[in-house]
Amino acid sequence: MGEPVPTTLVVGASAAAREAAIAALLDTIPRHAASSTPDAGAFSAVILEGLASGSSPIPDLPSVRLVRLAPGCPCCAGNLVLRVTLNRLLRQGPERLFIGLASSEHLDQLRSWLQKAPYDQLLALGPVVSA
Template sequence: MTLTTLVSGGSAGMREAAIYSALEQELGVTSERSGVHLSTALILEGLPDGKTAALPPGLAQDLDIKRIAPGCFCCIGNLTLRVTLNRLLRKPPARIYIGIADSTHLPRLRDFLCHPPYDDFLELTPDLVL
């Protein structure tokens, strides 16, 4: 099962910075325990201004970052999210973070991810709301 965290609120840069901070903490603990970094994928709602948060050194090797055009995943029918998830889950990472702008849609997105086929692949963790 792939641990999956939904991240919402704040600006796109704030969401990315929060994800990177969580990853640094998690990967630091994991590597101290086992000497191994976990593979991680990020699905991020695209940025209209093209700017991204600075990626901390040492994280790039284990990150697979996918950007989806701006727009609510659930309101546009989840097609883009579905395609992106299906591609990622062919060779599942240990962890996925999904960053979305509007936290009011978290329940619908969480519901979508808790049903087939994703319920067999994803283990949802508590949301990270900014």
């Protein structure tokens, strides 16, 4: 098993604000030139709750894999969908993970869930970003 994936939770009531915050964070990650380094296949995974509110500022690049979940609390009604989506992305080996949430109402529950097995060994949760 490799190093835990640095994971950032981004909360905010506006989909546009959450996506802009994630896009800004993605801009801070160095991009690898295709085939010039062993990390050329490296990518960041983005899981967003809810539908896009128009055009997204998140870049459509091979280094970014974006998955959208239906609106609703991912730790309650969407727990199974989030778990399946997260497991699929983690099997692909992202170098970073961002999870955008519409509400901070259950943020503590979600963080607690992500800090339990098996995710406690797979994810390195960072501070929450408010958009």
